[in-house]
Amino acid sequence: MISSNLDALFPGMRVVEAHPFHVTRDADIEIQELEAGDLLETTEEGLRQRRFGDVVRLQVDQDMPPAMLRILMNNLEVTRADVYRMRGPLRISRMNSLASLDRSDLKYPDFDPSVPRALDFDPEDENIFTAIRRRDVLLHHPFNSFQPVIDFLKRAGEDDDVLTIKMTLYRVGRNSPVVKGLLEAMENEKQVAVLVELKARFDEGSNIEWAKALEQQGVHVVYGLIGLKVHSKIALVIRKEGDEIRRYVHLGTGNYNPVTAHLYTDLGLFTTDDEIGADATDLFNYLTGYSAKNDFRKLLVAPINLRQRFLELIEREIEHHKREGGGHMILKMNALVDAEIIRMLYRASMAGVKVDLLVRGICCLRPGVTGVSENIRVISIVGRFLEHSRIYYFRNGGEDQIYAGSADLMPRNLNRRVEVLFPIEETRVVRFLRDEVLEVYLSDNVKAREMQSDGNYVRKTIGKSEARISSQDVLLERNRVVSER
Numbered sequence: 352m353i354s355s356n357l358d359a360l361f362p363g364m365r366v367v368e369a370h371p372f373h374v375t376r377d378a379d380i381e382i383q384e385l386e387a388g389d390l391l392e393t394t395e396e397g398l399r400q401r402r403f404g405d406v407v408r409l410q411v412d413q414d415m416p417p418a419m420l421r422i423l424m425n426n427l428e429v430t431r432a433d434v435y436r437m438r439g440p441l442r443i444s445r446m447n448s449l450a451s452l453d454r455s456d457l458k459y460p461d462f463d464p465s466v467p468r469a470l471d472f473d474p475e476d477e478n479i480f481t482a483i484r485r486r487d488v489l490l491h492h493p494f495n496s497f498q499p500v501i502d503f504l505k506r507a508g509e510d511d512d513v514l515t516i517k518m519t520l521y522r523v524g525r526n527s528p529v530v531k532g533l534l535e536a537m538e539n540e541k542q543v544a545v546l547v548e549l550k551a552r553f554d555e556g557s558n559i560e561w562a563k564a565l566e567q568q569g570v571h572v573v574y575g576l577i578g579l580k581v582h583s584k585i586a587l588v589i590r591k592e593g594d595e596i597r598r599y600v601h602l603g604t605g606n607y608n609p610v611t612a613h614l615y616t617d618l619g620l621f622t623t624d625d626e627i628g629a630d631a632t633d634l635f636n637y638l639t640g641y642s643a644k645n646d647f648r649k650l651l652v653a654p655i656n657l658r659q660r661f662l663e664l665i666e667r668e669i670e671h672h673k674r675e676g677g678g679h680m681i682l683k684m685n686a687l688v689d690a691e692i693i694r695m696l697y698r699a700s701m702a703g704v705k706v707d708l709l710v711r712g713i714c715c716l717r718p719g720v721t722g723v724s725e726n727i728r729v730i731s732i733v734g735r736f737l738e739h740s741r742i743y744y745f746r747n748g749g750e751d752q753i754y755a756g757s758a759d760l761m762p763r764n765l766n767r768r769v770e771v772l773f774p775i776e777e778t779r780v781v782r783f784l785r786d787e788v789l790e791v792y793l794s795d796n797v798k799a800r801e802m803q804s805d806g807n808y809v810r811k812t813i814g815k816s817e818a819r820i821s822s823q824d825v826l827l828e829r830n831r832v833v834s835e836r
Contacts, residue, residue: 370415372423373441375408409434410441459735464496464613465830479503480510480590483599483621489780490619491788492605493736494830497612500586500619501528503601507588508536514596515542517635518586522606523561529607530561537568544571546638548581573639576769579654581638583757583771587631598628602773604740604755615739616823618755618784620773624649627773638769653758653770658691661760661772664745664752665695669702671748678704681744681789686713688761700726709792711738719804729802732795734823743772744789751781787829797821 357366406427411420413436424434440446450458469488470479479502482488490499505528507513516536523529537543547562566572575581584603589596605617622628626648634652637644644655651657665680672678680699687693687708693716700706706727708714718727732738743754756772758764775781792799798821800808813819 368416368419370412370419371441372412372415373410374406374427375410376404377407407433410437412436412441413438462827462831464493466496466499470499478510479506479621480599484597484623487624487777487780488621489775489783490621491826492612492617492619493614494826497609497619499621500601500603500607500612501532501609503588503599503621504529504532504586505535507590507599508532508539508541510590512592513541513588513590515544515589516586517544517631517639518607519546519548519581519583519638520561520607521548521582521584522608522611524608524610525560527561527607528609530565533565533570534568537565537570542571544573544635544639546573546575546581546635549574571639576638579767579769580763581769582764583634583652583769585631585634585771587628587635597623598625598631599623600628600631602627602756602771604742604757615737617740618742620755620775624776634771649774651754651756651758651772653765653768657758657770657772658765661692661743661765662695664743664754665692665699667747668704668745669699671746672699672702672704675748676703677746677749678702679707679744679746680704681707681709681742681785681793682760683709683738683740683742683789683792684759685711685739685741686759686761688713688715688759689765690715690762692760692765696727697723700724707789707793709738709789714802717804717806718802724804730793730795731800731802731808732792732798732822733800734798734821736823741772742784742789744785751785753781753784755784788826791820791822791825794820795822798823 353360354369354371357369358364406429409423409427409429411423411434415436420434424430455461467488467490469482469486472482479499488499490497504516504518507516513536516533518533520530533543533545543565545565547565549559549562562572562574584606586601586607588599590599591597600622601619602622603617603619605612605615605619627650630647630650630652633644633647634650646656651660668678668680678699687710696706696708696716701723704726708716708718708727708729709732710729711731711733714729714731716724716727716729718724718729741756741758745752753775754772755775756770758768758770758772764770775784796811796813796817797819799811801811802808
């Protein structure tokens with residue numbers, strides 16, 4: 352539109368030619384944390400400077416003349432390696448405006464997320480604490496509603512018996528009902544402690560606003576740890592029940608954000624397990640106070656014990672397979688990059704262990720290499736929802752074990768972030784994740800792409816007599832059936 356009306360923008364001038372270009376700048380905010388007098392102020396200043404960051408990519412249309420390109424390169428101080436010639440739109444995200452048009456006939460049909468039966472109770476008869484005490488409750492978003500998490504925090508803020516609420520906040524978004532619940536809890540004279548990660552890229556501005564709002568109400572706010580980004584998703588509620596103190600814990604694979612909970616696949620677990628509760632207390636002491644914690648009872652926490660324990664889980668699977676066969680791991684994550692983990696997975700494959708990897712994004716492991724990774728397959732699923740849950744299954748000699756949590760298998764997650772993987776211990780939940788979630792993903796032949804030994808991905812072929820299986824559609828249909836019961 353602009354190109355077609357340049358004569359109106361430059362009256363009296365002769366327009367010779369016009370070509371679009373798009374600039375991408377370095378979005379990292381460099382903070383010398385040890386030297387920063389105030390992390391909040393330093394992050395705010397970094398946000399202001401972001402639009403002046405170094406140019407890391409220059410996209411131009413295919414027909415831009417060399418002379419014009421040289422002018423851009425000189426002024427933006429980029430090299431040929433930073434230039435990308437393209438046909439079509441230079442910034443696909445501009446197409447988001449089309450998605451906002453009121454054309455429901457061109458969009459995915461709406462769906463109503465369900466509430467697990469354990470939490471589908473009459474508020475007049477019981478509350479969410481009673482339901483969680485009865486048994487662990489797993490939420491599978493977006494198929495299950497995120498509302499129980501909001502209700503959990505709201506109820507904690509109102510309940511006379513609740514003493515303390517502690518949680519981590521990474522990406523909560525604007526107009527957050529989670530943060531509003533914490534502010535109401537503070538008004539109701541609860542002890543509230545929150546770790547707000549100011550270094551959550553592209554959410555720094557929103558997090559700064561919430562951190563200030565929480566602090567103004569007297570909430571104990573911690574702005575992350577020096578040298579580490581806090582990426583774990585955990586909430587702890589401490590409640591007095593008679594002569595006892597009980598800990599209620601919510602652990603998740605995704606953020607405390609009701610918007611993304613409707614768009615991303617994630618897991619959340621409510622539990623009153625004593626050892627997990629004790630681990631959660633120790634973790635918050637590590638995050639919000641002074642603690643030299645070097646191990647945990649059940650939680651795998653980076654950078655403390657997660658890497659070593661994960662390597663031990665793979666080693667254990669290898670040993671089980673050597674003794675009795677049947678070794679099998681299903682590892683679902685966003686990215687697989689860590690060299691040490693990859694070497695261990697190669698070892699497992701060479702020992703005969705079957706390894707199924709569900710990796711949505713970057714995967715630096717090559718499957719199907721003769722003598723190295725013949726027992727490994729890598730599948731990427733890209734569909735309506737962003738695959739975001741991290742689920743790690745180990746057959747464990749027939750004693751199935753599953754961990755879920757916030758950590759991908761990348762050096763930054765294992766070494767430079769505070770991440771948490773939590774065990775799924777109730778047999779019924781383990782079987783649900785193994786048989787009704789992971790196996791469905793592995794059966795996908797519509798949205799799945801499988802990596803070849805050369806690193807390329809190909810779509811699965813569907814035989815004439817073979818049923819079409821789209822994993823997310825299957826999970827949506829199951830949710831619909833549950834919702835209608």
